[in-house]
Amino acid sequence: MVESDGILPNNTQTHKKIKYLILGCGSIGYNVLEELKEDDENVLVVDVNEKRVEDLRDHRHQAIVGDITDPGLLAKIPEPEVVFILAADKDANLAAVQNIKSAYPQTHVIARAMDLFSADQLVDHGADVVLYPQQVVAKSAVNHMNNLVASRNAQRLFSLLSSWTGTLGIITHKNPDPDAISSAMALAAIASNASGGKLATRILYEGNIGHQENRAFVNLLEIKMERLTPEILGECNYLALVDCVAPGMNNDLPLDTPINIVIDHHSTEGVTRLRKPEFLDSRPNVGATASIMTQYLQELYLPIDKKVATALFYGIRADTKEFQRNLSPQDLHNAAYLLPLSDRSLLEVIMAPSVSQETLDVLGHAIVNREVKHGYLFSNVGYVRNRDAIPQAADMLLNLEGVTTAMVYGITDNSITLSARNKDIRLHVGDVMKEAFSPIPGASAGGHATMAALSIPLNAFSLVKNKDELLNMIIDPVLSNFMKLVGISEAEGDES
Numbered sequence: 001m002v003e004s005d006g007i008l009p010n011n012t013q014t015h016k017k018i019k020y021l022i023l024g025c026g027s028i029g030y031n032v033l034e035e036l037k038e039d040d041e042n043v044l045v046v047d048v049n050e051k052r053v054e055d056l057r058d059h060r061h062q063a064i065v066g067d068i069t070d071p072g073l074l075a076k077i078p079e080p081e082v083v084f085i086l087a088a089d090k091d092a093n094l095a096a097v098q099n100i101k102s103a104y105p106q107t108h109v110i111a112r113a114m115d116l117f118s119a120d121q122l123v124d125h126g127a128d129v130v131l132y133p134q135q136v137v138a139k140s141a142v143n144h145m146n147n148l149v150a151s152r153n154a155q156r157l158f159s160l161l162s163s164w165t166g167t168l169g170i171i172t173h174k175n176p177d178p179d180a181i182s183s184a185m186a187l188a189a190i191a192s193n194a195s196g197g198k199l200a201t202r203i204l205y206e207g208n209i210g211h212q213e214n215r216a217f218v219n220l221l222e223i224k225m226e227r228l229t230p231e232i233l234g235e236c237n238y239l240a241l242v243d244c245v246a247p248g249m250n251n252d253l254p255l256d257t258p259i260n261i262v263i264d265h266h267s268t269e270g271v272t273r274l275r276k277p278e279f280l281d282s283r284p285n286v287g288a289t290a291s292i293m294t295q296y297l298q299e300l301y302l303p304i305d306k307k308v309a310t311a312l313f314y315g316i317r318a319d320t321k322e323f324q325r326n327l328s329p330q331d332l333h334n335a336a337y338l339l340p341l342s343d344r345s346l347l348e349v350i351m352a353p354s355v356s357q358e359t360l361d362v363l364g365h366a367i368v369n370r371e372v373k374h375g376y377l378f379s380n381v382g383y384v385r386n387r388d389a390i391p392q393a394a395d396m397l398l399n400l401e402g403v404t405t406a407m408v409y410g411i412t413d414n415s416i417t418l419s420a421r422n423k424d425i426r427l428h429v430g431d432v433m434k435e436a437f438s439p440i441p442g443a444s445a446g447g448h449a450t451m452a453a454l455s456i457p458l459n460a461f462s463l464v465k466n467k468d469e470l471l472n473m474i475i476d477p478v479l480s481n482f483m484k485l486v487g488i489s490e491a492e493g494d495e496s
Contacts, residue, residue, distance in 0.1 A: 018044045021080035023068040023096050024087030025052060028112060028133065032084050069095040074103045082108045090114040094121055101126035153281050154299035160279055161194035166237030168201045171228060173244035174251050175207035175387055178217050179288045180243035182315035183263065185223060185308050186293035187242060193302050204228040206252055211388035212359060216350050217314060221307050243289040245282060246271045250444055265289045287331040290315030294334040309341035314350060326448050359389040366393035366408050374488050375404035378479065383467040384410040391419035398423060405429060411471040418454035436482040
């Protein structure tokens with residue numbers, strides 16, 4: 001018999017402590033009940049509609065009639081671990097939250113909001129989680145859309161590669177890092193599977209692999225890479241760019257170089273192309289290109305070699321600074337997928353390499369030469385052979401007390417290089433650098449909100465012997481422009 005006055009039958013009053021209490025069992029409440037059906041004996045439903053309660057009990061659910069706004073209702077109900085408050089009445093839900101938190105402060109409360117204002121009220125009165133159905137549906141729709149696009153991109157890439165024969169040159173960005181290198185390895189693996197071995201691949205790079213972890217990464221994983229030359233470029237029937245978005249962007253390719261594939265996690269905003277690639281996948285909301293490549297491998301159900309898995313995991317880890325920077329849920333999901341497939345012992349060795357004397361010298365110069373103005377740190381490390389030491393110095397100096405943005409710059413035989421690191425949420429350092437340095441002919445600048453880079457080729461100054469003077473001559477005006485954009489004066493004193 002259904003009790004219409006909200007009082008539980010005697011056998012229910014003495015029931016063992018229930019786990020879940022659902023207050024309000026309309027369409028949302030019923031769907032929650034269905035999700036909990038494996039634990040059904042520990043679920044109690046309260047609803048004001050007698051007919052609905054009858055139907056639930058006919059289907060062997062524990063259900064009673066009751067007014068969820070009545071404080072006395074809880075005296076007749078065993079203390080729950082979790083309460084779902086899901087009525088279609090925002091005032092009733094708010095009253096229920098207040099009653100639950102008053103009677104059972106330690107109980108977890110998940111409440112339904114009818115609008116954004118009521119969502120804030122529910123939180124203010126103690127709801128642990130607030131569900132706004134329209135928002136949940138919208139997020140789910142976008143998530144399904146992203147998954148659909150990713151799946152179709154993977155299939156398009158596989159189909160394209162399966163139609164090719166000859167040689168695919170996979171070009172990483174200049175001075176490649178683990179993200180770029182591992183992405184190239186994954187693309188080579190996909191190409192091999194797609195073409196049945198009819199398409200050869202060559203991983204190509206310019207610049208240097210100077211960072212000690214990056215050298216250990218390449219050596220320990222026995223990654224075959226070749227220096228890019230005009231001769232090798234001419235031997236490739238197809239070209240792919242990974243972790244760089246276009247010719248001339250963090251690479252020395254001529255702007256009119258025909259590129260067939262571009263896969264990157266940087267923005268394409270402001271990129272001009274003489275020819276659109278056959279396949280383009282650019283996702284600036286993802287923390288690493290290796291994450292995109294991992295998703296392809298999952299969508300295509302391809303077996304992942306242990307070395308490729310190790311490389312991709314480390315690529316995601318390195319480009320998100322140990323999962324702390326520019327991180328997306330997709331990065332975490334992909335890293336979790338890769339970790340069991342990786343070689344843990346190799347990862348440990350890669351992450352603990354020895355530091356070269358030159359890297360130590362550069363870090364020392366960066367510390368000694370630092371200048372700090374209103375939280376912005378600038379440091380000139382002068383002439384360097386290992387340009388990978390510059391971003392290492394920027395990472396280190398960002399940890400100094402009072403520093404919110406660190407910019408470290410130096411000069412090599414071929415270019416002026418600047419690395420920026422930022423933890424000021426008001427500043428998108430990549431956008432500001434792009435605006436500050438874009439007037440310089442040939443300069444490549446930009447990046448993310450928390451990290452960015454600049455490279456200025458020295459083609460016109462290759463005969464200048466005094467590198468330090470050349471560095472100051474070129475960098476000082478553009479640093480002045482940067483300071484104006486962020487609102488600090490060069491005349492202000494050093495805070496270091």
